[in-house]
Amino acid sequence: MKVIFLQDVKGQGKKGEVKEVSEGYVRNFLLPKNLVKIASAGNVKTLDMQHASELKRKEQEKQDAIALGKKIEELTIQVKAKAGEGGKLFGAITTKQIADAIAALGIKLDKRKMELDEPIRSLGVTQVPVKLHQDVKATMKVQIVEE
Structure with missing residues (x-):
């Protein structure tokens, strides 16, 4: 099952990564603890938009510096x-x-x-x-x- 990590999970992935993880692990551990969300098309698009805005913010900080x-x-x-x-x-x-x-x-x-x-x-x-x-x-x- 493809998921988007909301936080770093040791041995699995870092925040913002999209990875394939076993379904049982996702349903029994990761989802109940809100460590991941399922990588639907909308969620992936939202993640891409967040990455783009983060890059834009960092570039603006650099220009200000x-x-x-x-x-x-x-x-x-x-x-x-x-x-x-x-x-x-x-x-x-x-x-x-x-x-x-x-x-x-x-x-x-x-x-x-x-x-x-x-x-x-x-x-x-x-x-x-x-x-x-x-x-x-x-x-x-x-x-x-x-x-």
Whole structure:
């Protein structure tokens, strides 16, 4: 019997797959637990439409990430901090402080998307890589100025 998996079933199939499974297993186990639905023509067509809309949504997310990346690369974000002699900061600038500075400019960016190996500890301009999407990376300039 052909079924469409609604959830992952170990050893049988993953969510969204259409597979041939024994009739007894389907009627006695999979259907009562709502793990599958029977692969009728209408259900298969609905599944295809869901896949198409999912692909369209992912493509739109990627385009939005590319646009945001271009916008971020043009900006220089300024963060103020207290500093001592030789341009050394008292403390450090973290991704949270950078995210707050970006939010003040009206751009929403999650601090976890910034790939800063260690906090910034000196004055000047630092290049901070940002992973906006699975396939899209950008580099923003963060300028640390003395308060």
